Amino acid sequence: MKRKDKRPQRESSANPKSRERREARPPARPAKAEKRGDGRAPAPSAARAEPKGKGGPSNPKRKARRTGRNREHTPARPEGPRLHLPPPPFSPSSGVIDERTAAVEAGLGDTEVDSEEAFELGIGARVVPPTTQYGEAFDSTPPPVHERKGDVEAQIRALEARLDGLIRQRHFADATTETESDEPVSERRGALAKTDSSPPVRLEPAEPPVEDFISRKWGRSALRSRAEEFDDFGLDPNFEQRVKPVVEFLYRSYFRTTAEGIDNVPAEGRCIVVANHSGALPLDGLMLRAALRIDHKQKRDLRWLAEDFVYYLPFAGVFMNRVGAVRACPENAERLLEKESIVGVFPEGVHGIKKLFQERYRLQRFGRGGYIRLCLRMRAPIVPCAIIGAEESSPLLYRLEGLTELLGLPYFPITPTFPFLGPAGLLPAPTKWRMRFGEPINLDNYGPEAADDHVLVGRLSERVRSSIQAMLDSGLRERRSVWFG
Amino acid sequence: MSNSLTSSHSLTLAEQGRLGVPQTRRRVVAVTGAAQFLGSNLIGLLEEDPNVRKVVCLDSEAPTTAGAKSRVYNVSLTEASAEERMAEILSAEAVDVMVHLAFLDSPSHSTAFAHELESVGTMHVLNACRRTKVHKVVMRSQTLLYGAHPTNPNYLSEKHPLRARRSEPFFADKIEAENEVLRFGRPGQGRIATVLRIAPMLGPTVDNFVTRYLSHRLTPTVLGFDPLWQFVHEADAVRALRLAALYDVPGVFNIVGDGVLPLRTVIKLAGRTTLPMPRSVASGFTTALWLTQFAEAPPAFFDYLQYICVADGALARKELGFEPLYTSREALIDYANAQHLRDVRLLSETPA
Numbered sequence: 008m009k010r011k012d013k014r015p016q017r018e019s020s021a022n023p024k025s026r027e028r029r030e031a032r033p034p035a036r037p038a039k040a041e042k043r044g045d046g047r048a049p050a051p052s053a054a055r056a057e058p059k060g061k062g063g064p065s066n067p068k069r070k071a072r073r074t075g076r077n078r079e080h081t082p083a084r085p086e087g088p089r090l091h092l093p094p095p096p097f098s099p100s101s102g103v104i105d106e107r108t109a110a111v112e113a114g115l116g117d118t119e120v121d122s123e124e125a126f127e128l129g130i131g132a133r134v135v136p137p138t139t140q141y142g143e144a145f146d147s148t149p150p151p152v153h154e155r156k157g158d159v160e161a162q163i164r165a166l167e168a169r170l171d172g173l174i175r176q177r178h179f180a181d182a183t184t185e186t187e188s189d190e191p192v193s194e195r196r197g198a199l200a201k202t203d204s205s206p207p208v209r210l211e212p213a214e215p216p217v218e219d220f221i222s223r224k225w226g227r228s229a230l231r232s233r234a235e236e237f238d239d240f241g242l243d244p245n246f247e248q249r250v251k252p253v254v255e256f257l258y259r260s261y262f263r264t265t266a267e268g269i270d271n272v273p274a275e276g277r278c279i280v281v282a283n284h285s286g287a288l289p290l291d292g293l294m295l296r297a298a299l300r301i302d303h304k305q306k307r308d309l310r311w312l313a314e315d316f317v318y319y320l321p322f323a324g325v326f327m328n329r330v331g332a333v334r335a336c337p338e339n340a341e342r343l344l345e346k347e348s349i350v351g352v353f354p355e356g357v358h359g360i361k362k363l364f365q366e367r368y369r370l371q372r373f374g375r376g377g378y379i380r381l382c383l384r385m386r387a388p389i390v391p392c393a394i395i396g397a398e399e400s401s402p403l404l405y406r407l408e409g410l411t412e413l414l415g416l417p418y419f420p421i422t423p424t425f426p427f428l429g430p431a432g433l434l435p436a437p438t439k440w441r442m443r444f445g446e447p448i449n450l451d452n453y454g455p456e457a458a459d460d461h462v463l464v465g466r467l468s469e470r471v472r473s474s475i476q477a478m479l480d481s482g483l484r485e486r487r488s489v490w491f492g
Numbered sequence: 493m494s495n496s497l498t499s500s501h502s503l504t505l506a507e508q509g510r511l512g513v514p515q516t517r518r519r520v521v522a523v524t525g526a527a528q529f530l531g532s533n534l535i536g537l538l539e540e541d542p543n544v545r546k547v548v549c550l551d552s553e554a555p556t557t558a559g560a561k562s563r564v565y566n567v568s569l570t571e572a573s574a575e576e577r578m579a580e581i582l583s584a585e586a587v588d589v590m591v592h593l594a595f596l597d598s599p600s601h602s603t604a605f606a607h608e609l610e611s612v613g614t615m616h617v618l619n620a621c622r623r624t625k626v627h628k629v630v631m632r633s634q635t636l637l638y639g640a641h642p643t644n645p646n647y648l649s650e651k652h653p654l655r656a657r658r659s660e661p662f663f664a665d666k667i668e669a670e671n672e673v674l675r676f677g678r679p680g681q682g683r684i685a686t687v688l689r690i691a692p693m694l695g696p697t698v699d700n701f702v703t704r705y706l707s708h709r710l711t712p713t714v715l716g717f718d719p720l721w722q723f724v725h726e727a728d729a730v731r732a733l734r735l736a737a738l739y740d741v742p743g744v745f746n747i748v749g750d751g752v753l754p755l756r757t758v759i760k761l762a763g764r765t766t767l768p769m770p771r772s773v774a775s776g777f778t779t780a781l782w783l784t785q786f787a788e789a790p791p792a793f794f795d796y797l798q799y800i801c802v803a804d805g806a807l808a809r810k811e812l813g814f815e816p817l818y819t820s821r822e823a824l825i826d827y828a829n830a831q832h833l834r835d836v837r838l839l840s841e842t843p844a
Contacts, residue, residue, distance in 0.1 A: 237720070237751075237752060237753060237754060237757070239646055239647065239752065240646050241646075241720050241752070241754060243754075315642060315643055318642035318643075318799070319642050320716075321714075321715060321716020321717055322716040324642070324717070325716065325717060325718040325754075333646070334642075334643070334645070334646070336643070336645045337645075338645035338646070338647065338649070339645050339646050342645075342646070342647065
């Protein structure tokens with residue numbers, strides 16, 4: 008509240024001229040009421056649209072500091088349009104104000120749209136951020152669409168289209184007239200307060216704004232390589248893009264993976280891929296995802312469910328999340344299936360990855376059949392999958408159980424190379440991998456209520472397990488060499 | 493503004509009969525914690541609402557937003573006589589709905605006071621409501637109460653148990669208060685309890701421990717962990733409270749913005765630098781800072797820098813008709829912009 012009190016003073020001190028203008032304007036209150044009635048909708052939509060843009064509504068000053076130029080804002084322009092509200096850095100606002108808003112104002116001045124008229128038409132609504140005055144800010148819901156006057160709306164649309172043209176035009180003009188920006192802050196502020204006249208802006212479609220390039224290159228440079236939009240489960244598309252070459256190398260060249268019967272995975276709709284789990288360093292989830300990405304006709308997106316213990320570990324949990332793993336729990340799996348995506352499940356869980364080399368390709372128990380319940384509830388088909396070769400790539404010779412408590416790991420792996428070669432020992436051996444996808448198992452003839460039938464769930468789970476075991480056995484019989492398949 | 497209640501979205505929900513009892517008479521709403529951020533903004537909103545006849549403001553100081561409809565009473569919930577006084581006021585003003593917002597936004601060093609205010613104060617409020625004709629209590633709660641755990645699903649539903657550390661009084665008092673309120677609204681008594689579990693609020697004017705955490709130049713994080721966070725914009729939080737006060741929808745609702753962001757992205761979008769520390773180092777460090785009152789939260793809050801605690805707002809959308817205007821990311825950016833302005837002003841005020 009204190010902050011709120013301070014604002015008006017600042018505003019008035021920052022830009023006396025604009026204040027005069029505002030006072031000169033006829034009754035402020037009715038105009039605002041009008042704005043609320045008609046121009047309410049643009050404000051939130053503008054606020055919504057902004058952050059997705061390239062540069063986004065970053066603080067102009069900050070950006071200017073970073074980029075070393077501040078040409079994207081009116082202030083730096085020696086000859087600019089008359090501003091009728093204080094420019095962004097000193098406006099009382101703190102909402103989503105950015106160059107675009109400033110440009111809207113600027114454009115208004117240029118095109119002989121009377122600022123009064125514009126204000127009443129609701130264009131001013133963009134200028135006053137939605138959160139400074141609580142009365143308007145918290146006006147809860149957008150006004151009903153049917154109540155809007157058709158003609159006013161049309162006018163607004165037309166004006167907006169015109170302004171968009173102007174904004175683009177302005178970017179272009181700004182980019183061509185190179186302005187310096189290394190003056191100190193105080194001087195720049197002087198420039199901000201300066202009101203001046205500018206040559207009339209031509210209304211032509213402009214070239215793509217150069218500013219885009221700048222903001223891509225310098226704006227929020229820290230985020231350059233990281234996505235700003237993450238999906239619900241923490242997958243980072245940009246990060247994935249960066250590790251993609253590594254994953255593809257592993258998939259194609261290192262493990263020389265072949266995916267047989269991958270067409271058994273449906274081309275669309277939800278589905279659960281059930282596979283055997285293996286390896287001291289489990290890469291099978293990542294490879295399963297890569298298989299569907301690379302070899303499936305529809306390039307389907309598989310998310311695999313990872314064991315809980317991963318998320319207790321530093322780095323591992325974050326890494327797994329960023330490349331597509333999801334913590335294994337019914338809520339997450341249901342949410343994924345509701346989005347009609349493919350879920351990769353390793354029902355053996357931790358027991359799968361901590362089995363010793365001598366137990367390889369012998370499937371452990373399939374948990375309590377949670378995945379079967381999931382399928383029954385969500386009506387998703389099951390595609391059994393046998394992964395051959397993965398169990399030899401990082402064979403577990405011995406597991407130290409004593410260290411588990413200390414390290415928070417379910418087991419401490421001893422492989423032929425780890426820990427004797429240090430972290431490098433965790434590198435998997437280049438065995439030949441074969442993935443076999445079986446015929447989809449459809450559980451549609453059981454209703455969702457069957458999920459509560461423990462006997463049935465156990466039986467179905469066993470059926471899936473034995474089909475995967477059979478695929479494993481036949482695959483192993485056919486295999487002649489661990490290294491060459 | 494005059495007909496914000498009959499706006500298209502709410503109207504459809506009301507027409508479908510989902511929003512319970514139709515409004516037969518204009519309501520009298522009492523607000524505790526009226527001078528705080530949420531309270532004062534809610535009062536400002538209700539002042540303009542035609543469906544509200546009177547707003548009774550209860551706090552130890554007057555809200556700045558009180559207007560013609562408001563009756564301001566000086567009530568301190570930490571006094572022993574609070575219940576008597578509240579009951580008198582509530583019956584004299586014929587209050588229909590109690591919006592209970594007298595909770596601390598940020599962890600406090602005076603845990604005894606916090607306990608009196610939050611846990612015992614809620615008991616006073618509810619007893620006063622029981623003694624009068626108040627048929628409905630709306631309580632502000634927090635999604636933080638779910639607790640950050642590596643075993644949390646990515647979106648916690650309202651059915652999920654509250655697993656925040658009970659050893660931390662900030663959580664324990666609020667969980668107790670929430671249980672009390674839910675007992676008040678147990679079905680069969682003709683009373684309604686609505687609990688809004690609000691995600692951490694961000695916005696240009698709100699001030700809480702999350703905004704303070706994000707305002708440090710160097711923002712501490714836990715090495716090797718990057719949990720997903722979500723926020724709600726302050727305006728959305730107040731809108732949700734208004735909906736809950738005006739429509740009779742019993743139950744617990746998560747009030748969250750759409751979308752999630754990893755903590756590191758949050759800090760970078762806020763324009764700060766991360767300071768990753770191993771948890772063991774960090775907690776010792778923070779304990780010292782907390783005891784000397786330099787940190788904004790005790791070390792128990794490191795859980796939230798380490799593990800996920802993100803709630804699902806689907807139920808509020810469906811039953812309360814609450815549509816957030818801002819996503820988590822937009823709320824964060826709105827906050828960050830205001831914060832940068834503040835930073836710039838600070839710099840210009842104190843040239844150094």
